[in-house]
Amino acid sequence: MYWRALDIETPGxxxxxxxxxxxxxxxxxxxxxGETARPTYRECRRALATHMPELIPLxxxxxxxxxxGDLAARFLSFYNPPPYLSGCSQAIWAGKEPVMVRNxxxxxxxxxxLALNTKWSGRQVLGISDGLWGLVDGVNDAGLSISxxxxxxxIVGEGFGVPLILRYVLQTCETxxxxxxxxxxxxTHMSYNVTVLDRKRRxxxxxxxxxxxxxxxxxxxxxxxxxxxxxxxxxxxxxxxxRERFLLNRLRMHKDPEEKFIGAFLKPPLYxxxxxxxxxxxxxxxxxxRKREMELRxxxxxxxLSMDHFVEGAREVLVPGAA
Numbered sequence: 561m562y563w564r565a566l567d568i569e570t571p572g573x574x575x576x577x578x579x580x581x582x583x584x585x586x587x588x589x590x591x592x593x594g595e596t597a598r599p600t601y602r603e604c605r606r607a608l609a610t611h612m613p614e615l616i617p618l619x620x621x622x623x624x625x626x627x628x629g630d631l632a633a634r635f636l637s638f639y640n641p642p643p644y645l646s647g648c649s650q651a652i653w654a655g656k657e658p659v660m661v662r663n664x665x666x667x668x669x670x671x672x673x674l675a676l677n678t679k680w681s682g683r684q685v686l687g688i689s690d691g692l693w694g695l696v697d698g699v700n701d702a703g704l705s706i707s708x709x710x711x712x713x714x715i716v717g718e719g720f721g722v723p724l725i726l727r728y729v730l731q732t733c734e735t736x737x738x739x740x741x742x743x744x745x746x747x748t749h750m751s752y753n754v755t756v757l758d759r760k761r762r763x764x765x766x767x768x769x770x771x772x773x774x775x776x777x778x779x780x781x782x783x784x785x786x787x788x789x790x791x792x793x794x795x796x797x798x799x800x801x802x803r804e805r806f807l808l809n810r811l812r813m814h815k816d817p818e819e820k821f822i823g824a825f826l827k828p829p830l831y832x833x834x835x836x837x838x839x840x841x842x843x844x845x846x847x848x849x850r851k852r853e854m855e856l857r858x859x860x861x862x863x864x865l866s867m868d869h870f871v872e873g874a875r876e877v878l879v880p881g882a883a
Contacts, residue, residue, distance in 0.1 A: 561668055561673055561842070561876070561877045561879050561882065562673060562874065562875075562876055563673050563674070563675070563856070563863075563875050563877055564673065564674055564675070564873070564874045565674075565676075565677070565863070565865055565871070565872055565873050565874070566674060566675070566676055566677070566872055567677045567870055567872050568676055568677070569678070569679045570679065570680065571618070571622050571625050571680065572625065573625075575622070575625055575692070576625040576626065576627075578674075579625065579626045579627075579632075579692055582672065582692055583626070583632065585670075586635060586691065587631065587632075587635070589642065590634075590641065590642065592642055595631070597642075598634055598640065598641075599634065599637075599639055599640045600634070601630055601633050601634050603639065604634050604637035604639040605633075605637065607637065607639045607720070608637055608639065611720070611745070611746050611747065612720075612724075612728045614681075614728075614731065614732050615724075615727075615728055615731065617681065618680050618681050618693075618731070619636065622636055623636055635691075636691070636692075636693065637720075637724075638691060638694060638720045638721035638723065638724035639719075639720055639721075640718055640719070640749055641721040641749065643716045643749070643750055644721075644750075645794075645839075646664070646666045646709075646710045646839060647663075647666070647709075647710065647784055647798050647832060647839055647841075648663060648664055648665050648666075648707075648708070648710060648782075648783070649662065649665075649709065649781075649782075649783050649803050649807065649825065650662035650663070650697075650707045650709055650753075650755050650781070650782050650783075651780055651781045651782075651807045651810075651821075652755070652757055652780040652781075653818055653821050653822075654780070654811045654815060654821075655817070655818055657761075657818070657848065657850065658703075658705075658758070658759060658760075658763075658848065658849055658850050659818060659822075659848055660705050660707060660755065660757045660763075660847040660849070661821065661822050661825055661847075662697055662707045662709075662844070662845050662847075663825050663841045663844050664688070664696055664697070664841070664843055664844075664845065665832050665839050665840060665841050666839045667835075667838065667839050668835065668840075668842055668879065668882045671690075671842060672689040672690055672691075674689040674692075675688055675689070675854075675856065675865055676689045676695075677865075677867065677870045680731070681731060683700055683701065683730070683731050683732075684701035684867055685698055685699070685700045685701075685727070685730045685731065686699055686700075686854060686865060686867050686870070687699065687726075687730065687854075688843075688845065690723040691721065691723055691724070693724070693727060694722075694724045694726065694727050695723055695726045695727050696723055696726070697726070697845050697847070698726065698727075698730050699730070699847050699849050699852065699853075699854060699867070700730040700731075700733075700734075701852060701867060702733075702734035702735075702758075702759070703734075703758055703759030703850055703852060704729075704730065704733055704734055704735065704736070704739060704756065704757075704758045704759070704849060705756070705757045705758075705847040705849040705854075706726050706729055706730060706754065706755070706756045706757075707726075707754070707755050707845070707847070708722050708723075708726060708752050708753065708754050708755075709752065709753045709755075709782045709783060709784055710751070710752060710753075710784050711750070711751030711752050711753050711768070711769065711784070711785065711786050712751065712784040712785040712786065712789065712791050712794055712795060712798075712800060713750070713751035713769060713786070713791055714791055714794075715750070715751065715769065715770060715771050716749055716750055716770065717747070717749055717750075717769075717771055718747060718749065718770065719746075719747030719749040719750075720746065720747065720748060720749060721748075722748050722750070722754065722768070725742075725743070725746050725748060725754070725768075726754065728742065728746065729743065729754075729756070734758070735760075735762070736757070736758045736762040736764050737762075739756040739764075740756065740766055743756075743766035743768060743774055743776070744766065744773075744774045745774075747770065748768045748770055749770055750769075750770060751767075751769040751770070751786065752768050753765055753766070753767050753782035753783075753786065754766045754768060755779075757847070757849055758849060759849050759850040763778070763780065764777065764778060764779075765777050765778075765779040765780075767786040767787065769786070781807040781808055781811065782804075783798075783800040783801075783803045783804040783807070784798045784800035784803075785800045785801065785804075797837070799829060803829055803830055806829055806830065807824075807830070810824055822844070822846055825844045825857075826857060826858075826859055831859075833880050833881030833882075834881070835881045835882050836881075840879075840881050840882060841879075842882070843857065843858060843877075844856070844857040845857075851866075852866065852867040853865065853866045858877050858878070858879060861875075861877060863875060
């Protein structure tokens with residue numbers, strides 16, 4: 561995998577270049593069920609204005625940078641996108657320092673492979689890109705970090721793709737209380753578990769779904785089911801219960817030191833190489849929100865990234881099992 565870490569202080573030619581590079585593949589994916597399966601521009605903008613009004617100026621700026629086309633604007637709204645599944649494990653380390661660790665399990669051919677450091681709308685955000693402004697995990701300059709796992713349910717409803725919800729939380733919130741209030745009210749189109757951790761080590765996991773109210777919990781661990789396993793074959797395939805038990809055991813019984821706890825994410829049963837079956841572990845991310853730092857890790861490789869001393873770069877990373 562070829563990873564890049566890019567500093568995009570404001571939307572402009574640099575972001576427009578990225579959009580031009582990725583748009584052909586995203587366009588094909590977004591239109592896989594036909595154009596009429598996706599909401600109109602009017603519906604997309606109205607949904608954003610209703611649920612995430614603070615994002616409208618940034619959204620319009622990005623649409624202009626993308627060329628101002630109808631399809632691109634509808635795609636960038638993240639409103640009622642095609643369904644997509646992933647795996648993932650995430651946990652809050654039990655030590656004094658606030659630390660969030662997560663594995664992102666997905667298809668390497670449908671992934672941005674980008675770490676973006678942005679200062680959009682006056683808020684610095686560092687995280688892993690999805691859809692070129694959505695995020696699958698990240699941290700902001702107030703010391704709030706966030707991460708998602710798929711919730712293990714097939715139900716699809718009206719709402720936003722969760723990567724934009726994560727971007728919205730980091731653009732507008734500074735504490736866990738503020739974040740959970742947002743996660744409780746913004747509709748998601750599929751089920752996801754979103755964990756937030758702030759600089760004072762307060763944390764929460766929101767179990768979001770399109771067909772029922774968001775459940776805010778004090779869970780320190782999230783894998784690929786919510787209160788109960790509902791999609792049994794997916795649960796078996798992803799070993800979601802086994803991974804949850806493993807992590808809870810590390811937190812409650814062993815109380816591993818920080819480095820040992822992080823290292824567990826790079827080994828089975830958390831680390832997956834099941835790419836031939838759809839998705840495996842693409843990276844392990846470590847967030848230290850009090851220090852405004854993150855690390856990307858692969859077996860034998862650590863790439864530290866700091867909000868205060870961000871350095872652009874690129875790395876060719878060997879991911880075991882990925883083509």
